[in-house]
Amino acid sequence: MSTHLPPRQLDLLEQAVIDAARNAAARPGPIPMADLKDAVASLDRQRAYIEEAKQFSQDLPSSEVITGARATGKTTAAAEWVKDGRRYLQPDGRMVNDRVLCTLDMHMAEEHMLNHGLTKTEVTSYRVLREQRGGPRGEGAKQYALDESNHVLAQLLNLRSLPALMIVLTP
Structure with missing residues (x-):
């Protein structure tokens, strides 16, 4: 299945997850639950957006041309x-x-x-x-x-x- 999304967009999502994991691992002590919940919610929103874009891009219509005189709608x-x-x-x-x-x-x-x-x-x-x-x-x-x-x-x-x-x- 083709996503028709720029590879850069998918790469940015992947990189954001990696960066968040690195930042969390670099902090001393346990990771606050609120931070984890925020990260998971953000990732879920990004995944939902990408899935929606995949579904939309599967059936792009062909081009049409509308011609006519001025003021014809x-x-x-x-x-x-x-x-x-x-x-x-x-x-x-x-x-x-x-x-x-x-x-x-x-x-x-x-x-x-x-x-x-x-x-x-x-x-x-x-x-x-x-x-x-x-x-x-x-x-x-x-x-x-x-x-x-x-x-x-x-x-x-x-x-x-x-x-x-x-x-x-x-x-």
Whole structure:
């Protein structure tokens, strides 16, 4: 079974357990029961998170392309797709969605929050995703909807005009 989680994330969990064991062994005297309970609870949360991410990542859907003229409901359809995503609990206690709407800029992201009822974790700009290298650290696999993709590509590629033709693979 493939986890689709970055190996680094699994390595960090393993290293955290090793570090906690070393720290406990280095202390003189018995380990306080409260410390053990906290460590076990933290490890259980991490394991639950990884198991949930494994289950989610087993069935990622194929890509789809929505085309149409202006004001025909493409962004509304994308926002509904995001809202239909699976929500899960992060190890730090935050609830996040497995789907994200990526926009041209944060102004558009804020408009989508207001007009479509999306949360801050469900919509962002491509610039933020690029700076975060795909999303906040520690979050599991995500599915992305890209709004105004022609404008995003034009900015990413420093084009003087919008692409005249876009080719998209849809498995």
